[in-house]
Amino acid sequence: KAGVTQTPRYLIKTRGQQVTLSCSPISGHRSVSWYQQTPGQGLQFLFEYFSETQRNKGNFPGRFSGRQFSNSRSEMNVSTLELGDSTLYLCASSQGGGGTGPYKAEAFFGQGTRLTVV
Amino acid sequence: LAKTTQPISMDSYEGQEVNITCSHNNIATNDYITWYQQFPSQGPRFIIQGYKTKVTNEVASLFIPADRKSSTLSLPRVSLSDTAVYYCLVGQPPGYSSASKIIFGSGTRLSIRP
Numbered sequence: 387k388a389g390v391t392q393t394p395r396y397l398i399k400t401r402g403q404q405v406t407l408s409c410s411p412i413s414g415h416r417s418v419s420w421y422q423q424t425p426g427q428g429l430q431f432l433f434e435y436f437s438e439t440q441r442n443k444g445n446f447p448g449r450f451s452g453r454q455f456s457n458s459r460s461e462m463n464v465s466t467l468e469l470g471d472s473t474l475y476l477c478a479s480s481q482g483g484g485g486t487g488p489y490k491a492e493a494f495f496g497q498g499t500r501l502t503v504v
Numbered sequence: 505l506a507k508t509t510q511p512i513s514m515d516s517y518e519g520q521e522v523n524i525t526c527s528h529n530n531i532a533t534n535d536y537i538t539w540y541q542q543f544p545s546q547g548p549r550f551i552i553q554g555y556k557t558k559v560t561n562e563v564a565s566l567f568i569p570a571d572r573k574s575s576t577l578s579l580p581r582v583s584l585s586d587t588a589v590y591y592c593l594v595g596q597p598p599g600y601s602s603a604s605k606i607i608f609g610s611g612t613r614l615s616i617r618p
Contacts, residue, residue, distance in 0.1 A: 390547075421608075428608055428609070428610055428611065429548070429591070429608035430608075431607065431608075474545075476547045476548075478547070478548075492550045492553065493550065494550070495546075495547025495548050495549065496547050497545075497546055497547055498545070498546070498547055500545075
């Protein structure tokens with residue numbers, strides 16, 4: 387089956403602009419998580435959407451937002467871009483779970499969108 | 505939320521077995537242990553996941569002692585293509601539930617030499 391697709395793969399924007407990144411999860415997966423990866427901070431969790439609702443959020447400023455559509459595709463928006471936003475953004479999809487007790491869920495990552503802010 | 509500690513880097517040679525240990529002293533009862541592999545400019549790839557004792561799949565084994573305060577990823581007979589960064593995650597797996605607080609550690613940079 388098709389994997390997680392992130393578009394575009396590369397993007398160049400000007401400081402102060404806004405940008406929208408897209409993530410199409412694996413068919414049947416209802417959870418989409420977003421991550422920022424930088425050389426200094428590593429992989430940092432931005433937020434997670436499940437069934438069109440933001441279910442979890444990391445410690446990022448409000449300039450970073452997202453949404454999920456009824457087909458589980460997700461978009462991440464960054465407003466008022468700063469030079470420091472230049473990095474790799476990854477999304478991951480999983481079936482999503484729920485309930486009690488220890489369960490496991492495998493997350494599949496896309497290849498990422500590399501954003502450059504100039 | 506369980507914090508993980510891994511070696512920053514490791515070196516080995518082709519054909520050797522490589523063991524990467526991850527410490528997670530504050531692991532919670534419902535936490536799973538998951539390992540990911542990441543190559544440059546690619547997203548992380550799931551390797552293996554376990555809760556206790558030993559788990560084995562086609563690419564690796566995961567050893568978890570009874571107290572679950574550490575885990576060891578074992579890669580048998582590594583090749584040059586196993587050169588990558590390996591991340592240990594402890595907690596509710598990404599996307600599992602509202603309790604999932606996903607924190608990737610610094611990872612272990614594994615270098616395999618001919």
